[in-house]
Amino acid sequence: MNYFSSNFKLGILGGGQLGKMLLYETRKWDIHTKVMDASPEAPCKIGCNEFVQGDLMDFDAVYQLGKQVDLLTIEIENVNLDALEKLEEEGLKVYPPTKALRIIQNKAKQKLFYVDQGIPTAKFQRFAYKSEIEDSVSNGGLSLPFVWKAAQFGYDGQGVKIVRKLQDLEGLPPGECIAEEMVYFKNELAVVVARSASGEIKTYPVVEMEFHPEANQVEYVICPARIDTKVAQKAREIALKVSEKIQQVGLLAVEMFQTQEDGILVNEVAPRPHNSGHYSIEASYTNQFEQHLRAILGFPLGKTDSKLPGIMVNLVGAEGHTGDVIYENMETILGKQGVTPHIYGKKQTRPFRKMGHVTIVNENVERAREIAQQVKEKIRVVSK
Structure with missing residues (x-):
């Protein structure tokens, strides 16, 4: 298929800053784009060829967008998966695949997946309702402190809270959640894995992340991570295992903890370009956004080394x-x-x-x- 200066149309679900930076690369290659986002002021609006205002969780809106494009990708994972699955059944290429998104979209399912696949992760308990947590603490099934995480719709530090006393649960959403054992780590690390539609796989260097203590947001991403080479190799190997088991196409950002004993625990993943890869725009031979395009279009993956x-x-x-x-x-x-x-x-x-x-x-x-x-x-x- 001819992607450049042609009738090919790439659909993107989500019109935020990740989509905007992806559009820098589609503009560079003159690939026609159609973006959907709920906000009329979405950052992508000025850079795409066509913009549609629509709810990403609405079946009809997502399905109709998919019927108007030749390939569909995402810049946020909170999208209607039933619509994507139907589009796939009808022959549309959707990357990352819906099967991968079903694992990743719900943090409880994501954690259970790690356990099933033998991927190291922090111990956790799953709760259908937040109200069950207090009973578990009272009965000795759960110990304070722990990390509360909403199963769905968390982003940028939202949907995560350290619970040191039961009063800390007040005001949190009542629905499905997990309670994760506190990990007293040396470093928070991340590896971006690129996997193309043709099966080629590459990893970016391990990066080190420094977080704001109150907002639970990344303040700094440092590449390369200032860690021992053996720890870095272990992190890359585990990230590759996660990618292989999930079978994503595109980018997969794997966030991890380096424990005090230099073990690696997977925290969570994002199936798209990610905050931990932004340094690559200036520092890498192939930035993460171009790499995502290469991967979903089935092109050879670019060099991931840093300049x-x-x-x-x-x-x-x-x-x-x-x-x-x-x-x-x-x-x-x-x-x-x-x-x-x-x-x-x-x-x-x-x-x-x-x-x-x-x-x-x-x-x-x-x-x-x-x-x-x-x-x-x-x-x-x-x-x-």
């Missing part, structure tokens, strides 16, 4: 600020060498909302980390 060490800093809305966004001190960070800001196009800010990111490349990873700290301290995402 230079890279660090990504998330730009999130400052606490106490809601409304029309202003990026303070942008001129200052643009004056630093090797610093590239990416603004996602969201006009409204609110506390901890992801509004953009900045990448820093440098020959020395420790120097890059120092510059990243300076960038983080200088730039502020505030409201008018």
